[in-house]
Amino acid sequence: MQKEEDSTKSAKEIVREFIDALERKDFKTVRSHVSDNISVLAPGPVELTRFNQAEPYVKYLEHANLPRFEIKKEFEDNNDVCLLYEMNYREPPVTIFVSAWFQVNDDRKIGSIRFVADIRSLLEHKK
Secondary structure: OHHHHHHOOOHHHHHHHHHHHHHHOOHHHHHHOEEEEEEEEEOOOOOOEEEOOHHHHHHHHHHHOOOOEEEEEEEEEOOEEEEEEEEEEOOOOEEEEEEEEEEEOOOOOEEEEEEEEEOHHHHHHOO
16 A cells, blocks of 8 residues: 555655655655665765665764754756755754755655755864
8 A cells, every 4th residue: 555655656745755754863764765776976075975775875864963954945847856955053053055956766766866065164164
């Protein structure tokens, strides 16, 4: 029954469920929303963060201690979803603006995520 329900969900609904589960720290649900061979690429203060499998990515998320996503805008085009959001960190006290492009596969799981972030405030804080 769950499979039929998932197949009718829009890409945006799937991405929002993923984000909601991430914020609740419900990593079992997070894992259920990503493809086994998810491709993730994100900027970091020193080097790119890359994942090509679900398990290491979800393990990373479990320990990342991410702040809430303050979503400013969402765009959906078929299986592509783009979120524009801010993340307000307490330590160090900085706000980072992020754009995330999610691609949802035909099996209704997130197969790819690409992040672009303005990390200047983080770099300035490190000075």
